[in-house]
Amino acid sequence: MAKRDTPPRWDRKMQQRLARGEAAALGELYDRFASLVHGLAHRVLDDEEAADRITREVFAHVWQHPDAYDPKQGPLRSWLAALTHRLAVQRLRQTETAALAGTDADAPEATGGTGSPRALEELERRVRRASVAARADYIVTSMPAPLRAALELAYFDRRDYRQTAVDLGVTEAEARRRLRLGLQLLSTAHDTGAPGAPPEYGGAV
Amino acid sequence: MSGAGHEDGDWEGYGPQNPGNDNGNGNGNGQDNGDGKAPGPGEGPPRIPMPRSSVEDTGGPLPESPDVLPVASAPPAPPAPLVLEHDVLRSLLGAWALAACAPEETLAVEEHLGECGSCADEARRLREAVELLQRPEPLDLDPTLRTRVLEGCLERRPPRIPVPEWATPYDAETARLDALLQDFGDAEWHAPVRLRWFEGDEQTSRRTTVAGVIAHLLSVDGMVAVALGLDDPVTGEQRTPQATTPAGRTEAYWRASYFPPTRSVRIPWREQSHNIVRTVSFAGDGSGRLPVPYGDFELPLHDAMLDRAFECWVHAGDIAEAVDYPYDPPAPRHLYGMIDLAARMLPEALAARRRAGLAAPSRTTRHLVPAGEPGRSLRLEIEGSGGGEWLIPLDSPAALPSAAHEVAHVALDGVEFCQLAAGHVSPEEAAAGQDGDREAIRDVLFAAASLSRM
Numbered sequence: 001m002a003k004r005d006t007p008p009r010w011d012r013k014m015q016q017r018l019a020r021g022e023a024a025a026l027g028e029l030y031d032r033f034a035s036l037v038h039g040l041a042h043r044v045l046d047d048e049e050a051a052d053r054i055t056r057e058v059f060a061h062v063w064q065h066p067d068a069y070d071p072k073q074g075p076l077r078s079w080l081a082a083l084t085h086r087l088a089v090q091r092l093r094q095t096e097t098a099a100l101a102g103t104d105a106d107a108p109e110a111t112g113g114t115g116s117p118r119a120l121e122e123l124e125r126r127v128r129r130a131s132v133a134a135r136a137d138y139i140v141t142s143m144p145a146p147l148r149a150a151l152e153l154a155y156f157d158r159r160d161y162r163q164t165a166v167d168l169g170v171t172e173a174e175a176r177r178r179l180r181l182g183l184q185l186l187s188t189a190h191d192t193g194a195p196g197a198p199p200e201y202g203g204a205v
Numbered sequence: 206m207s208g209a210g211h212e213d214g215d216w217e218g219y220g221p222q223n224p225g226n227d228n229g230n231g232n233g234n235g236q237d238n239g240d241g242k243a244p245g246p247g248e249g250p251p252r253i254p255m256p257r258s259s260v261e262d263t264g265g266p267l268p269e270s271p272d273v274l275p276v277a278s279a280p281p282a283p284p285a286p287l288v289l290e291h292d293v294l295r296s297l298l299g300a301w302a303l304a305a306c307a308p309e310e311t312l313a314v315e316e317h318l319g320e321c322g323s324c325a326d327e328a329r330r331l332r333e334a335v336e337l338l339q340r341p342e343p344l345d346l347d348p349t350l351r352t353r354v355l356e357g358c359l360e361r362r363p364p365r366i367p368v369p370e371w372a373t374p375y376d377a378e379t380a381r382l383d384a385l386l387q388d389f390g391d392a393e394w395h396a397p398v399r400l401r402w403f404e405g406d407e408q409t410s411r412r413t414t415v416a417g418v419i420a421h422l423l424s425v426d427g428m429v430a431v432a433l434g435l436d437d438p439v440t441g442e443q444r445t446p447q448a449t450t451p452a453g454r455t456e457a458y459w460r461a462s463y464f465p466p467t468r469s470v471r472i473p474w475r476e477q478s479h480n481i482v483r484t485v486s487f488a489g490d491g492s493g494r495l496p497v498p499y500g501d502f503e504l505p506l507h508d509a510m511l512d513r514a515f516e517c518w519v520h521a522g523d524i525a526e527a528v529d530y531p532y533d534p535p536a537p538r539h540l541y542g543m544i545d546l547a548a549r550m551l552p553e554a555l556a557a558r559r560r561a562g563l564a565a566p567s568r569t570t571r572h573l574v575p576a577g578e579p580g581r582s583l584r585l586e587i588e589g590s591g592g593g594e595w596l597i598p599l600d601s602p603a604a605l606p607s608a609a610h611e612v613a614h615v616a617l618d619g620v621e622f623c624q625l626a627a628g629h630v631s632p633e634e635a636a637a638g639q640d641g642d643r644e645a646i647r648d649v650l651f652a653a654a655s656l657s658r659m
Contacts, residue, residue, distance in 0.1 A: 018444050020365060020366065021366055022365070022366045022483070022486065023359060024483040026355060027351075027355060027368070027376055027482065028479050035384075035387070038350075039344065052347070060356050060361055063358040063359075086318065132337070133337065136338075139407070152337060154300070154303040154305040155303055156338075158305075160300070160307065161300035161305045162307075173296065176300050179302075179303055180298050182299065183302055183331040183335065184327075184331065184334070186329075186338070187337075188339055204397055
């Protein structure tokens with residue numbers, strides 16, 4: 001959603017308002033990012049209630065530690081996405097490990113490890129898939145806008161590259177170049193520790 | 206909006222496998238220089254999924270080197286200038302992966318993939334990347350989650366600048382409506398909506414669109430904004446237009462623009478509602494007594510904020526109905542506040558109707574009730590969540606309500622009562638349990654409907 005405030009400025013002001021203890025700022029933060037946070041958490045955990053809980057944790061974390069976000073390090077959106085992903089993956093590991101060990105998810109030190117190797121493998125696969133998807137989100141939102149616009153036209157609006165060129169007011173060769181380059185960037189989501197991914201993602205895998 | 210599935214079976218076995226660049230995370234190796242992206246980690250044979258689907262609306266002629274492109278039914282392409290062919294075809298790989306090429310180009314690319322290892326490898330990688338573009342359908346967030354999340358936060362760290370209690374219904378309702386608008390496309394924004402209200406005991410209506418309703422909310426919320434010293438959305442500055450009533454302001458806003466409102470109205474409406482909540486937070490609890498002029502009457506700010514929350518819910522309901530979405534009533538304690546405001550406004554509305562000759566003066570009591578004295582009262586019982594009981598003085602707004610002088614009893618569901626006060630249900634049709642003085646009941650129900658306005 002386009003806002004009059006440019007993202008860095010909005011992010012900085014939001015961080016200051018949160019630090020100041022402005023409850024209205026917290027509401028605005030929720031209004032802008034709740035669906036992102038909840039959506040990411042849901043994709044990892046595939047459970048409505050668990051995603052609700054992560055959403056509560058993420059906003060509580062930001063509210064309690066407004067200084068943890070440094071606007072100089074990048075957009076608030078990416079920072080929140082990384083935080084969400086990290087907490088969701090942590091939660092997934094906890095619940096799955098606990099389930100494997102046959103104990104309650106909330107029991108401390110429930111890392112029994114009696115689960116079958118196959119189940120563990122499946123867990124790792126889920127974690128990896130979620131991490132790739134999170135990196136893809138990050139790459140799409142942080143790639144240069146012209147590349148993203150081309151991809152969106154071709155993918156979501158189903159325009160062919162000639163129509164995409166017309167829509168963007170560029171040559172057909174340029175449209176082809178943008179589509180290819182955009183996908184090349186996106187494909188790095190499959191590489192663990194890809195450059196461009198925030199450090200949190202690497203740590204979460 | 207999902208990419209269709211892919212059947213990779215057809216593609217197995219063409220192209221060289223792992224053409225000498227199966228280093229997992231590396232970059233910038235070998236043939237694919239220029240963009241610094243490495244071909245994929247070549248575990249296993251390259252399996253290239255089919256395009257998601259054919260692109261229907263293509264078919265433009267091929268601009269470049271038509272001689273290198275095979276005709277659909279023809280045997281493999283004749284030998285052609287290879288360097289050019291490879292470069293052109295390689296430049297098409299992104300478009301090919303997105304199924305965004307002309308059919309002839311698609312064929313040409315696929316022919317080429319059988320012969321060129323580096324392109325086949327990149328094609329597989331790009332095709333896999335396309336799958337990453339697919340986002341899960343955004344889920345509708347549970348509207349009660351916002352309150353739970355915010356309350357949880359504020360318990361852990363009490364705010365230094367809280368949102369006044371009387372502003373929270375407005376905060377919650379504007380957030381709920383904004384979430385409803387989130388996924389609206391142009392069709393929804395321009396869906397017709399009929400605004401309904403009561404004027405002089407007659408149901409009145411005005412046709413507009415979803416965007417027009419948001420413009421209406423923006424204009425009328427603007428009265429609160431102006432009272433707080435914020436810019437007037439109708440004029441775009443601190444100056445206010447001549448029209449001062451909610452309807453007058455709305456018409457002025459609608460008239461001021463040559464084109465009917467579009468989705469672009471959402472941002473100013475949302476910014477204003479956020480600004481109002483923020484400003485009253487800084488102004489503090491005591492600012493609730495600040496008068497907000499409504500043209501022909503005034504409300505203290507804390508009531509005006511409840512009124513705006515109520516209108517926001519009612520019109521969100523209109524919008525939801527227009528686009529066939531479900532929409533729940535407000536949280537019980539917010540609903541209670543809205544009902545309470547209407548109940549408190551009823552004595553004045555009764556008096557206004559009496560002055561206008563719409564309500565009969567009392568026939569049972571001939572004497573006027575002096576201010577501050579108990580007078581005939583009607584017991585309004587609101588059922589359901591957010592409900593309660595109110596005693597409405599019937600003879601004068603200044604009279605004290607009195608259980609000893611109860612002459613009638615009306616029972617209504619809370620949402621039904623709000624629909625009545627919003628002018629969406631007529632007093633005759635309102636499903637109300639009634640007991641006692643028929644005329645008093647009729648007057649109160651009509652007075653409730655008269656609270657409605659555009």
